[in-house]
Amino acid sequence: MTDALTELKQLPDIGGPAQPLLTVRGLTKHFPLKTGFLGRGAGVVQAVDDLNFDVIKGETLGIVGESGCGKSTTSRLVMALMAPTTGEVVFDGQVVGGRELPLKEYRRQVQMVFQDSYASLNPRLTIEESIGFAPEVHGLARKDARARARDLLAAVGLNPDQFARRYPHELSGGQRQRINIARALALRPRLVILDEPVSALDKSVEAQVLNLLQDLKAQFGLTYIFISHDLNVVQYMSDRVLVMYLGRVAEVGSVEAIYAAAAHPYTAALLASRPSMDPDRRRTEPPLVGDPPNPINPPSGCRFHTRCAFAEPVCSATVPLLHPAPAGQQAACLMVVPGSGHSQAPKVAA
Amino acid sequence: MTEPLVHVRDLQVRFVSRDATVHAVNGVSFDLAERESLCILGESGSGKSVTLRALMALNPPRRTKLSGTVRVGGHDIITASERKMADIRGSTVSMIFQEPMTALDPVFTIGRQIAETVMRHEGLSRSAADARALELLELVQIPSAKRRLAAYPHELSGGLRQRAMIAIALSCRPKLLLADEPTTALDATVQIQILLLLRRLQEEMGMGVIFVTHDLGVAGEIADRVAVMYAGKFIEEGPVRDLMRRPLHPYAQGLLGATVHSGLRGERLTTIPGAPPNLERVPQGCAFAPRCAYVEEACLPKVPDFRSPTPGHAARCVRVPQAA
Numbered sequence: 001m002t003d004a005l006t007e008l009k010q011l012p013d014i015g016g017p018a019q020p021l022l023t024v025r026g027l028t029k030h031f032p033l034k035t036g037f038l039g040r041g042a043g044v045v046q047a048v049d050d051l052n053f054d055v056i057k058g059e060t061l062g063i064v065g066e067s068g069c070g071k072s073t074t075s076r077l078v079m080a081l082m083a084p085t086t087g088e089v090v091f092d093g094q095v096v097g098g099r100e101l102p103l104k105e106y107r108r109q110v111q112m113v114f115q116d117s118y119a120s121l122n123p124r125l126t127i128e129e130s131i132g133f134a135p136e137v138h139g140l141a142r143k144d145a146r147a148r149a150r151d152l153l154a155a156v157g158l159n160p161d162q163f164a165r166r167y168p169h170e171l172s173g174g175q176r177q178r179i180n181i182a183r184a185l186a187l188r189p190r191l192v193i194l195d196e197p198v199s200a201l202d203k204s205v206e207a208q209v210l211n212l213l214q215d216l217k218a219q220f221g222l223t224y225i226f227i228s229h230d231l232n233v234v235q236y237m238s239d240r241v242l243v244m245y246l247g248r249v250a251e252v253g254s255v256e257a258i259y260a261a262a263a264h265p266y267t268a269a270l271l272a273s274r275p276s277m278d279p280d281r282r283r284t285e286p287p288l289v290g291d292p293p294n295p296i297n298p299p300s301g302c303r304f305h306t307r308c309a310f311a312e313p314v315c316s317a318t319v320p321l322l323h324p325a326p327a328g329q330q331a332a333c334l335m336v337v338p339g340s341g342h343s344q345a346p347k348v349a350a
Numbered sequence: 351m352t353e354p355l356v357h358v359r360d361l362q363v364r365f366v367s368r369d370a371t372v373h374a375v376n377g378v379s380f381d382l383a384e385r386e387s388l389c390i391l392g393e394s395g396s397g398k399s400v401t402l403r404a405l406m407a408l409n410p411p412r413r414t415k416l417s418g419t420v421r422v423g424g425h426d427i428i429t430a431s432e433r434k435m436a437d438i439r440g441s442t443v444s445m446i447f448q449e450p451m452t453a454l455d456p457v458f459t460i461g462r463q464i465a466e467t468v469m470r471h472e473g474l475s476r477s478a479a480d481a482r483a484l485e486l487l488e489l490v491q492i493p494s495a496k497r498r499l500a501a502y503p504h505e506l507s508g509g510l511r512q513r514a515m516i517a518i519a520l521s522c523r524p525k526l527l528l529a530d531e532p533t534t535a536l537d538a539t540v541q542i543q544i545l546l547l548l549r550r551l552q553e554e555m556g557m558g559v560i561f562v563t564h565d566l567g568v569a570g571e572i573a574d575r576v577a578v579m580y581a582g583k584f585i586e587e588g589p590v591r592d593l594m595r596r597p598l599h600p601y602a603q604g605l606l607g608a609t610v611h612s613g614l615r616g617e618r619l620t621t622i623p624g625a626p627p628n629l630e631r632v633p634q635g636c637a638f639a640p641r642c643a644y645v646e647e648a649c650l651p652k653v654p655d656f657r658s659p660t661p662g663h664a665a666r667c668v669r670v671p672q673a674a
C-alpha cells in the first residue's frame with residue numbers, strides 16, 4: 001500500500017433500490033457436539049436451520065426471539081465471522097466470499113455493534129485508536145484515520161477533545177456503546193448489524209442511544225439489522241420484523257402486520273408475554289408454559305408444537321414452510337397453509 | 351398500634367475503602383405492611399440493591415458503614431449479631447437473586463440444597479426434609495419434580511433454575527421475600543411465568559415482597575406501591591397506579607418517558623440528559639438538579655422534603671404542591 005488514501009467513501013449502490021441489500025439463502029449452521037464415544041453418536045446443535053430472508057435497502061429489519069433461537073448465530077453468519085454448514089449470503093447481488101466480493105471488501109460494507117460494550121473494545125487502545133484502527137487497515141493514513149475518528153466522535157455526541165484520548169474503562173456503558181457505534185461507522189458501511197445494542201443499558205441511556213441510531217441511519221444512509229429480545233424496542237426501531245424460534249423463521253413481515261395481527265401462535269405468545277405497563281390490566285395467565293426446548297434435539301415437524309396451544313398430530317409430522325398470512329406477512333404455521341391437514345387451516349378452494 | 355413488617359428510618363449505607371467513601375444510600379425511610387408488595391425502581395448505581403441487602407445484612411461487613419433504623423419482623427437488623435442474623439435469614443426474611451447460576455451451589459443437587467435449608471432452620475429429619483423439598487418444587491410448578499430433585503443446577507434451564515431458587519427462598523415460609531431483579535436474565539415468555547408465580551405465591555403464603563427492578567413493566571405487573579430511587583434516596587413514592595399514570599418528580603417523569611412502549615413508533619424518545627452524580631460526595635441539594643429541566647434556586651441549598659399532593663403519593667421536589 002504505497003499511496004495512502006485520504007478519505008474512505010461509501011461504496012456505490014450496485015443493483016439499484018429494488019435489489020435487496022442482503023439476501024440469505026438456505027443458511028444452516030450445525031455445531032457438532034464432541035461428547036459420545038470417540039466422537040461417534042454425538043449430536044449436533046441445530047443453531048440455524050434453512051434460513052431465508054432479504055434485507056431491503058434503507059430499511060431496519062428487526063430480529064426477535066428467545067435465547068437459543070439462533071439470532072446471534074445468524075448475525076455472525078451474515079458477518080462471515082463463522083462459516084455456514086450450507087447456504088449462502090448475497091450482498092447487493094454479489095455472493096459474499098466469492099470472486100466479485102472478497103471478504104475484506106465485504107466487511108468494509110457490513111459492520112457490527114455488540115451487546116457487551118466493554119468486551120468489544122480493546123482495553124489498551126485509546127478511543128481514537130480504536131475507531132481509527134479499521135480505516136488504517138483499509139489504507140487510510142494514520143493522520144486521516146485519527147481525524148475521521150474525531151469526526152465520528154462528534155457524530156455520536158461525544159466531544160472529541162474530551163474523549164479521543166481516553167481508554168474504554170474510563171467511560172460509562174452508554175458512552176462505550178456510542179464508541180462502538182462510531183467504530184462501526186468508521187469504514188462507511190452500508191449495512192450495520194446491531195446485536196442487542198441497548199440491552200445492557202439503563203432505560204434513560206437506552207433512549208439516548210436509540211435516538212442516536214435513528215439519526216445516524218438518516219445521516220449516513222444506512223440499513224440496519226436490529227437484533228433484540230425486547231419487543232417494544234424492536235417495534236420502535238424496525239420496518240419489518242423476523243421472528244425466530246429454535247433456529248427457524250416463525251414469521252416475517254411488516255411491523256404493523258406482525259404487532260397487530262400475528263399469524264404464528266409463537267409470535268402471539270411472545271407479544272402477550274410483554275408486561276402490560278397498566279396495573280389495571282395485569283396478566284393473569286402466562287401465554288406459554290415451560291422454557292424453549294433444547295436445540296440439540298429439536299422437536300420434529302413444527303418446532304413449536306411442544307408448547308403450542310393449537311398443536312395437532314399433523315404438526316409433529318410436517319415441517320411448516322413460510323406461507324402468506326392474511327395481514328400480508330409470511331408465517332411458518334400449518335394453520336395458514338390451505339389443505340395442510342390442520343383443522344384450523346383455510347379450506348382449499350374447490 | 352402493631353409494628354409494620356418492615357420499618358426503615360433514615361438508613362444510610364457507606365462503603366469505605368482506602369481510596370474513597372461511596373455514599374450508596376443516603377437516608378431512606380419506609381414501612382412495609384404484611385402482605386404488601388413494594389417495588390423499588392431505579393437505574394444502576396441508584397442504591398436499590400444496597401438498600402435491599404441492608405434489610406438482610408448482606409453487605410460486606412468490614413467495608414460497610416450503616417446507620418439508621420432497620421427493623422424486620424420485630425428484629426433490629428443493624429445491631430443483630432451474625433449468629434442472630436443466621437436465624438432471621440430464611441425464617442423471617444429471604445432473598446432471590448438475578449443470577450440463579452451464581453446463587454445456587456453447583457456441586458449439590460437441587461433437592462439437597464432445599465433439604466439443607468429446612469434441616470438447619472426447622473430441625474427436620476433428613477427424610478422429612480426431602481419430602482418437604484419435593485413439596486416445594488411442586489409449589490413452584492417445576493414439572494416432573496421428583497426427578498428434578500436429583501438434578502444439579504447446570505442441568506436445568508434458566509427458568510427452572512429460577513424456580514428452584516424461589517423454592518429454596520420459600521422453604522422456611524419467610525414473612526418477607528426480597529427479590530433483586532429476579533427476571534432480568536430471563537426470556538420474555540419465561541419472565542411473565544415467574545412474575546405470575548411470585549404474585550400467586552405472595553397471595554397464597556401472605557408474604558410481604560420487596561422487588562428491586564429497573565423495568566417499569568415488571569413494577570406494573572407486581573407492585574402495590576412503587577418507590578423511585580435516585581442517588582441513594584427515595585425521590586418519589588406512591589401507589590402503583592398513581593405513580594405510573596401521574597409521576598410527580600421530573601426524574602420519574604423522565605424515566606417513564608424514556609421507556610420504549612408500543613405507540614411510540616415514529617416519535618422521538620424523550621431522554622434525560624447527563625448522567626447520575628458521583629456518590630463519593632453526598633449531593634448537597636436535590637441530586638437530580640444538574641440534569642433537571644425545571645431547576646430553580648430553591649432546589650440547591652438543601653434536599654427537598656417529601657411533598658404530597660394526594661394521600662399516599664409523595665415526591666421530593668419543590669415544584670410539587672403540598673395538599674393542605
